[in-house]
Amino acid sequence: MAVNTAPRAVLPTLGWLPRYGELLRTLVRRELRARFKGSALGLFWSLIYPLAMMGVYTLVFSVLWKVTGNIPHYPLFVLSGLAVWGFFQAGIQLGTTSLVSNGDLITKVWFPRELVPASAVIAQTVTIFVMLAILIPTCLIVEPENARTVVLVVPIVAGLICLVLGLAWLFSVANVFYRDVEHLLAVGFLPWFFLTPVLYGLDQFSAASSHRWLILLMRYGNPVTPYVESVRAVVLQHVVPGAPLLLYVFLVGPLVGLLGLWTMQRFQDRIAIEL
Amino acid sequence: MAQRAAAAAGEVHARGLGRVFTIRLSPNRSLKAALLRRELPRTRELWALRDVDLDVAPGEAFGIVGPNGSGKSTLLKLIAGIFAPSTGTLSVGGRVGSLIEIGAGFHPEFTGVENVYLNAAIYGLKRDYVDRHLEEIIAFAELESFADVPVRTYSSGMYMRLGFSVAMHVQPDVLLLDEVLAVGDEAFQQKCFGKIADFKREGGTIVFVSHDPGAVERLCDQAVLLDHGRSIERGPAGDVVRAYHQRLVHSSHESADGREGRVGGPCRVHEVRAVAGDGSVRERFTEGEPMALEVWLYAEDGLDEGRVTLGLRDSGGQALGSQTAESVRLAPGKLERLRLHFPGLPLREGRFYVDVALETADGDALLDHDDRALELSVFGQEPGGGGAIRLGGTWELPTGDGTGDG
Numbered sequence: 011m012a013v014n015t016a017p018r019a020v021l022p023t024l025g026w027l028p029r030y031g032e033l034l035r036t037l038v039r040r041e042l043r044a045r046f047k048g049s050a051l052g053l054f055w056s057l058i059y060p061l062a063m064m065g066v067y068t069l070v071f072s073v074l075w076k077v078t079g080n081i082p083h084y085p086l087f088v089l090s091g092l093a094v095w096g097f098f099q100a101g102i103q104l105g106t107t108s109l110v111s112n113g114d115l116i117t118k119v120w121f122p123r124e125l126v127p128a129s130a131v132i133a134q135t136v137t138i139f140v141m142l143a144i145l146i147p148t149c150l151i152v153e154p155e156n157a158r159t160v161v162l163v164v165p166i167v168a169g170l171i172c173l174v175l176g177l178a179w180l181f182s183v184a185n186v187f188y189r190d191v192e193h194l195l196a197v198g199f200l201p202w203f204f205l206t207p208v209l210y211g212l213d214q215f216s217a218a219s220s221h222r223w224l225i226l227l228m229r230y231g232n233p234v235t236p237y238v239e240s241v242r243a244v245v246l247q248h249v250v251p252g253a254p255l256l257l258y259v260f261l262v263g264p265l266v267g268l269l270g271l272w273t274m275q276r277f278q279d280r281i282a283i284e285l
Numbered sequence: 286m287a288q289r290a291a292a293a294a295g296e297v298h299a300r301g302l303g304r305v306f307t308i309r310l311s312p313n314r315s316l317k318a319a320l321l322r323r324e325l326p327r328t329r330e331l332w333a334l335r336d337v338d339l340d341v342a343p344g345e346a347f348g349i350v351g352p353n354g355s356g357k358s359t360l361l362k363l364i365a366g367i368f369a370p371s372t373g374t375l376s377v378g379g380r381v382g383s384l385i386e387i388g389a390g391f392h393p394e395f396t397g398v399e400n401v402y403l404n405a406a407i408y409g410l411k412r413d414y415v416d417r418h419l420e421e422i423i424a425f426a427e428l429e430s431f432a433d434v435p436v437r438t439y440s441s442g443m444y445m446r447l448g449f450s451v452a453m454h455v456q457p458d459v460l461l462l463d464e465v466l467a468v469g470d471e472a473f474q475q476k477c478f479g480k481i482a483d484f485k486r487e488g489g490t491i492v493f494v495s496h497d498p499g500a501v502e503r504l505c506d507q508a509v510l511l512d513h514g515r516s517i518e519r520g521p522a523g524d525v526v527r528a529y530h531q532r533l534v535h536s537s538h539e540s541a542d543g544r545e546g547r548v549g550g551p552c553r554v555h556e557v558r559a560v561a562g563d564g565s566v567r568e569r570f571t572e573g574e575p576m577a578l579e580v581w582l583y584a585e586d587g588l589d590e591g592r593v594t595l596g597l598r599d600s601g602g603q604a605l606g607s608q609t610a611e612s613v614r615l616a617p618g619k620l621e622r623l624r625l626h627f628p629g630l631p632l633r634e635g636r637f638y639v640d641v642a643l644e645t646a647d648g649d650a651l652l653d654h655d656d657r658a659l660e661l662s663v664f665g666q667e668p669g670g671g672g673a674i675r676l677g678g679t680w681e682l683p684t685g686d687g688t689g690d691g
Contacts, residue, residue, distance in 0.1 A: 032410070
């Protein structure tokens with residue numbers, strides 16, 4: 011026999027996964043189709059944009075302004091940052107609005123609600139995979155030494171996906187209760203982008219030694235920064251990130267993921283009512 | 286502690302079932318407002334359902350009747366698992382197929398076929414099962430030529446057919462139905478009832494919610510009567526329906542509250558109902574269907590000459606039209622009925638509200654009024670067509686060979 015509602019769990023659970031795996035696949039497949047088949051260029055678009063931005067940033071900061079003198083391979087440096095940031099931002103934004111925009115479904119049938127933001131985020135992972143598929147071979151050609159560290163990108167990106175899932179779950183629930191969360195978030199992403207070392211490296215500044223606390227805050231106070239830095243380190247700079255950074259990358263992502271899942275399951279019931 | 290417990294396939298058991306909703310008094314939907322005002326929105330608790338016990342055996346058809354706002358839909362949604370109970374226990378055995386509201390579990394942007402897969406996945410079915418049954422499902426819904434079109438372009442009749450077809454093909458143990466079946470053409474309804482009868486014969490359990498006591502009596506073995514969230518009467522469907530009728534009559538003499546049996550002055554609007562061509566009382570109609578709006582009036586000391594106005598508004602509150610009956614006479618101390626007949630309901634798809642006002646003959650004094658006395662849902666038959674009004678009229682077309690007088 012089967013009961014169609016999971017008992018309310020105290021701890022977050024993935025117990026629904028076997029039964030609802032098919033639903034998750036269906037939602038992801040549908041999300042992919044909507045996202046990438048709708049326009050004529052499809053997935054190509056999600057690539058063109060970061061590549062174009064890479065060109066623009068290189069032109070402005072490297073060619074014209076010449077403030078990137080000590081950063082080798084600046085275009086790849088920017089692109090590796092954009093790969094992480096692009097997924098981070100799009101995953102959270104799409105995940106956040108997903109519960110409200112699927113309200114029709116949620117108020118009429120029962121299934122684990124966490125599937126909805128999760129499917130938005132999972133579909134969005136395609137963008138980072140495609141970016142990495144271009145970035146990694148290029149980096150290997152430019153600096154063959156990257157072959158020694160590049161495999162570490164797998165667990166780092168896994169941690170990143172957990173982080174984005176967790177934040178998408180948290181914000182999507184918040185957005186159900188306060189509908190302006192998605193707008194506040196959209197506004198917040200621009201300063202957030204500039205506070206994330208995508209266009210620059212945190213250690214590059216002369217202020218790095220005189221304002222150590224500020225650099226520390228920027229590195230560990232912004233959850234996406236360690237992921238940007240460590241992906242870049244293993245893909246482009248053939249460096250294994252230091253222990254604090256690695257610890258952060260492997261711990262914070264999964265913890266935020268669990269927190270998001272727990273929140274989702276905590277508010278499971280109230281979501282349908284608020285919608 | 287509220288919980289859902291185990292039950293054998295096709296069984297539904299509830300003990301002391303209750304559900305409380307927190308109503309926000311100030312509709313505060315923005316974080317900005319909450320932060321600026323530094324206070325949480327004021328709320329009030331509302332018990333939609335209280336202390337309800339239920340036992341539905343496998344293979345039984347169980348009806349839920351009661352006036353508007355009595356907790357019928359809440360009970361259905363609890364059984365469907367959309368809400369969790371606040372108090373008591375509820376156990377539902379096996380897979381629950383639900384046909385609650387039109388297009389339950391459809392995504393408007395998905396095509397018909399995609400929605401079949403989505404819906405089946407929600408029910409926990411594997412993809413290959415749907416692969417095997419897809420043609421059958423689409424064929425039963427008679428949607429072969431619309432299978433690859435987003436369902437938002439479907440008419441509600443088409444929505445319903447697809448929803449019904451999927452729900453019947455996912456092999457549910459318990460089937461939840463509400464009045465959606467009132468939608469669709471006669472032939473398809475017959476087909477649905479045939480399918481439901483088969484389902485019941487094969488041992489499936491049905492839980493059916495309706496405003497129409499007649500339909501419950503026809504379809505159900507057992508029933509429960511709800512009022513203000515409490516179960517008033519349980520037992521064989523016939524008895525429960527009789528109890529419901531009795532309550533309706535009584536509430537007109539007692540000073541009851543709420544929608545049913547309003548308290549007014551010596552003259553009052555007691556109830557407004559919509560009656561279909563076959564005499565059944567419904568709130569869902571198909572575009573162009575023959576129907577009547579029925580107003581029940583009560584005057585303690587009688588009324589020599591009054592005026593009754595029925596007004597129609599769309600869901601946005603926009604007035605669409607009204608009709609006034611002059612020289613209405615009411616006998617003292619009796620419930621009296623008047624009807625406004627429509628040979629074909631002049632509304633297109635949408636939700637509409639009926640307002641009623643009872644005035645003195647010269648229109649100087651408003652004796653009673655009831656805004657939103659009734660909510661109507663109208664369903665279109667064909668996709669397309671805009672506006673709230675079914676314009677009607679007949680066309681005279683050009684002949685095409687220049688012989689017209691143009």
